[in-house]
Structure formats: C-alpha cells, structure tokens
Amino acid sequence: MTADSFTNEYGFGTFAVHAGAESDPVTGAVISPISLSTTFAQTEPGAPIGYEYSRSANPNREAFEKAVAALEKGRHGLAFSSGSAATAVVLQSLTPGSHVISVADVYGGTHRYFTKVAHAHNVEVTLVHDIVNDFDTAIKDNTKLVWIESPSNPTLSITDIQKVADLAHAKNIQVVVDNTFASSYIQNPLTLGADIVVHSVTKYLNGHSDVVMGIAVTNSDAIHERLRFLQNAIGAVPSPFDSWLAHRGLKTLHLRSRQASLSAQAIAEELAQSPLVVAVNYPGLKSHKGHNIVLKQHRDGLGGGMISFRVVGGAAGAAKFCSTTKIFTLAESLGGIESLCEVPAVMTHSGISKEERAQVGVYDDLIRLSVGIEDTEDLLNDIQLGLEAASKA
Ligand SMILES: Cc1ncc(COP(=O)(O)O)c(C=O)c1O
CATH class of the missing domain: 3.90.1150.10 (Aspartate Aminotransferase, domain 1)
Known part of the structure; x- marks a missing residue:
C-alpha cells in the first residue's frame, strides 16, 4: 500500500500503520531505514537528487509528518524538536503587536512561554477561564489567535472547539488546539474548525517515553508556508532517529x-x-x-x-x-x-x-x-x- 492509495474509506488503525510508511523504493525494506546523513548529493549546483540538508527536510521526519497529518485529517504536518518548540514557532509566526487569547489552565510550560517569553516578540497573551463566555470581553482589535487546550492539563476541563472556532472565525481570528491530552485517536480538532493542531509528540503520539518531539498540523497552505519557513529558519527540528522512533510508536x-x-x-x-x-x-x-x-x-x-x-x-x-x-x-x-x-x-x-x-x-x-x-x-x-x-x- 502506498500513500497515494489512501482514501477516506480506511479506518484510523489502517492509517496509523500505513500512512507515510511506504516500502523503501530502492531495497524494498518494509520498515524505512534511518537516514542519518545531514547532507545529500546534487547532480549540479542547485540541483539536488532528493533532499538537500537535514534541517530543511529529512526522509524520516517527512514520513512522520505525513503520518500525523493523515491521522489529524490535515494536509500538512511539521515536526519540531519538542512540543514546546512547536508552541514557540506558532506564537512566533504572529506579527509583532499581535494579541492572543488562551484558556488559563494550559500546560505549565505553555503558560511560561505565554507569560514570560511571548512579550519579547511583542505578542501579548490574555488568559481566560471560560473561553466561550469570556471571548467578547477578552477580544481586542489586534487579537490574531485563540489557543485552546482540551482536555486541559492538569484539570481536564473541556472546551467546545467548534463553538470557539465559530466565534473566532467570525472575527478573522485563527484557532490553535493543543491536542496532546486527547491524542489524534480520540479527537481531531481540524474537523471541528481549528486552523492548527499542535502536539507534544513526547506523549501519546510516540507513546513510549523515549522521545521528546512536537508537531503542528494544518490544512491551510498559507499557515503551512509560514510555519515551514520558521521550522527551517529557527531550526528546532527533531533528529532522524527520533522521527523514526516516534513514527514506530505512532503505528499503535x-x-x-x-x-x-x-x-x-x-x-x-x-x-x-x-x-x-x-x-x-x-x-x-x-x-x-x-x-x-x-x-x-x-x-x-x-x-x-x-x-x-x-x-x-x-x-x-x-x-x-x-x-x-x-x-x-x-x-x-x-x-x-x-x-x-x-x-x-x-x-x-x-x-x-x-x-x-x-x-x-x-x-x-x-x-x-x-x-x-x-x-x-x-x-x-x-x-x-x-x-x-x-x-x-
Ligand atoms: C499539553 C502539553 N502541551 C505541550 C507540552 C510541551 O511538550 P514538550 O515537553 O514535548 O516540549 C506538554 C508537556 O508536558 C503538554 O503536556
């Protein structure tokens, strides 16, 4: 089965096992080799055979990105060196002077980034306790993003993603959902109207407590372009070995x-x-x-x-x-x-x-x-x- 043969007729488990996991076209290996090379040969200057440089793109990372995108019902996945790096890159994709509304009970590290780091990029974050009811009072002229964690860490409160997406989109505001706690098996925020889904891959997606990694998934070409630019420019990318391990974990x-x-x-x-x-x-x-x-x-x-x-x-x-x-x-x-x-x-x-x-x-x-x-x-x-x-x- 190749990635191209995937249609919506397959169930989640079939996608989990096969998405991004084609047999190796050269050797036929059913499990992809780990591509450790940092650089890739070119036939003439500026004409790479496949990949160029491993920070920009790597076969194992790309396979994992493809697999998670399929499981999140998204078109583009971008992997990072941690869930926190994915969060930071999404926040840095905003223009300086932007305002963000977030649920208050987010992961402690996300809270730390919002309250102690985001201002360095001139992004201000307002934390609210009930994002549906507090939306109108929290919104400002420069609000560009709403951040949801559902279920939240550690109090397991639930946000109605569809409802928040409707409120936000009416004002041209993007919605990000941290889907770490539910995992892609239990919830797919893009189908509920979210623009970006982020995960600490460290948790359920890898599932074996031996990799620190993050990912962001989107259906928007424009968001993907911006985040991909930052993924390469900032360089907080996972290693090929971690990408391979996380992809193995994802299959179950x-x-x-x-x-x-x-x-x-x-x-x-x-x-x-x-x-x-x-x-x-x-x-x-x-x-x-x-x-x-x-x-x-x-x-x-x-x-x-x-x-x-x-x-x-x-x-x-x-x-x-x-x-x-x-x-x-x-x-x-x-x-x-x-x-x-x-x-x-x-x-x-x-x-x-x-x-x-x-x-x-x-x-x-x-x-x-x-x-x-x-x-x-x-x-x-x-x-x-x-x-x-x-x-x-
Ligand atoms: C909900 C949630 N989001 C993001 C993160 C950050 O992920 P990482 O530890 O991979 O940087 C965590 C980590 O615990 C988390 O629980």
Whole structure:
C-alpha cells in the first residue's frame, strides 16, 4: 500500500500503520531505514537528487509528518524538536503587536512561554477561564489567535472547539488546539474548525517515553508556508532517529489510546465512589461539566487516559499516594505505555503562583494520573493501595 492509495474509506488503525510508511523504493525494506546523513548529493549546483540538508527536510521526519497529518485529517504536518518548540514557532509566526487569547489552565510550560517569553516578540497573551463566555470581553482589535487546550492539563476541563472556532472565525481570528491530552485517536480538532493542531509528540503520539518531539498540523497552505519557513529558519527540528522512533510508536496509537482510555474510565469511576477522594476530574464521567461536549467532540465519547483528583489527606496525602503506588511511577510526563502519577502543584505546574493555580483548580492535594496500558485490574488495586496510604498521611 502506498500513500497515494489512501482514501477516506480506511479506518484510523489502517492509517496509523500505513500512512507515510511506504516500502523503501530502492531495497524494498518494509520498515524505512534511518537516514542519518545531514547532507545529500546534487547532480549540479542547485540541483539536488532528493533532499538537500537535514534541517530543511529529512526522509524520516517527512514520513512522520505525513503520518500525523493523515491521522489529524490535515494536509500538512511539521515536526519540531519538542512540543514546546512547536508552541514557540506558532506564537512566533504572529506579527509583532499581535494579541492572543488562551484558556488559563494550559500546560505549565505553555503558560511560561505565554507569560514570560511571548512579550519579547511583542505578542501579548490574555488568559481566560471560560473561553466561550469570556471571548467578547477578552477580544481586542489586534487579537490574531485563540489557543485552546482540551482536555486541559492538569484539570481536564473541556472546551467546545467548534463553538470557539465559530466565534473566532467570525472575527478573522485563527484557532490553535493543543491536542496532546486527547491524542489524534480520540479527537481531531481540524474537523471541528481549528486552523492548527499542535502536539507534544513526547506523549501519546510516540507513546513510549523515549522521545521528546512536537508537531503542528494544518490544512491551510498559507499557515503551512509560514510555519515551514520558521521550522527551517529557527531550526528546532527533531533528529532522524527520533522521527523514526516516534513514527514506530505512532503505528499503535489507536490500540494504546483506546486501552488507556478504557482503564482510565474504570479508575475514574472507582475514584468517584471512594470516600478517600475529595473530587475527580475526568471527562468520561457523566458528572464532568464538559461531558456533553465530550460526547460530540471525542471518538466514541472516550474520556482519554488522563485523570486528576484530590485526595483526603491534603498535600501530604497526595505525596504519600505517589510514593506508595507500585505500578503508577511517580514521574512527570504522560501518554506512555506505563502508568505515571504526579503532584502538579510541586512538579509540572510549580512555576505558576499558588493563587493562579488555585483559580484553575490546581490545588496542593491534586494528583494527576497518566493511565498506561497495564491490566486494568492491577491498576485499580494499585490506586486502592495509594488511597489507603494517603488517608493515613
Ligand atoms: C499539553 C502539553 N502541551 C505541550 C507540552 C510541551 O511538550 P514538550 O515537553 O514535548 O516540549 C506538554 C508537556 O508536558 C503538554 O503536556
């Protein structure tokens, strides 16, 4: 099967396995070789045979970009050396003097870029708590971009992407969605009206916690041109080996993402019943504020593999939970095959002030879980172990 033979009649899993993964035309290798060469021969000056220089384009990076674009139902993918680099390049694509509206509970590193770096390029970012209701008051004459993270990190709040896209497009404003938490299997923001989708590939797309990488996908030729120019000009590109590894991980995204989501649903339901839990944030729960949006925005109403919850026992309880579980490893990051737990207030989101954290629900006793693909029953038992320890802290 070649990339050209793809039509919309194929399902997600078929695209995941085959998109951008043609057999090698020279050797017939079914799995593409890793193209480590930084430079490529030319037949005469200015006439390359294929590629020129690996920062500008590389076979492995291009194959990965093609594959993710297919899974996001987009036409163009551009890979970066991290999710943060993808975020930075999208912000730098704006003309100086632009204004951005963003959801307030974004990933801590995105928050850091918006509040501490963007102004160096004369881009101002307004953080809002409810982007649909706050849109009219936040908008300015120079607003050029709306930034959505849905589900958000770490409070799992859901934004109605279609609704925001309608509001923004009526004012000629572009919409970016950070789709890291849902992954391309669960949600495709371009089909909901977003102009750009970004991912920390480090998470679900690679899925094995061994690559740091990012990607941006768009259907717009103009946006693609601008971002591609910056990808080359700034040079924050992934290595061929990382691109190859991430492409290998991507081929099982549908299996990993579905399994993580099914286990997360079972865990969230158990947490919601537990007297040792103060509150649970999980979009797959009927009680979640955004559940109705999930039903129309996510594949099969899946809630994804991420959960956050508050424990009885306060900050000490949260710390005890994380040092007690045997399968959930205490570590930052998410979206890998292995289950992880962390305390955002002192780890991923520690750079945000306590007051600001409290405003978006990142309390000191909040635990974030990244549910892996281990056996559901084992995960449930591990959670119980952690809860009992937390309640005695
Ligand atoms: C939602 C989200 N977006 C972006 C990033 C940044 O990605 P990276 O760590 O690959 O730079 C992260 C990292 O945790 C994230 O969780």
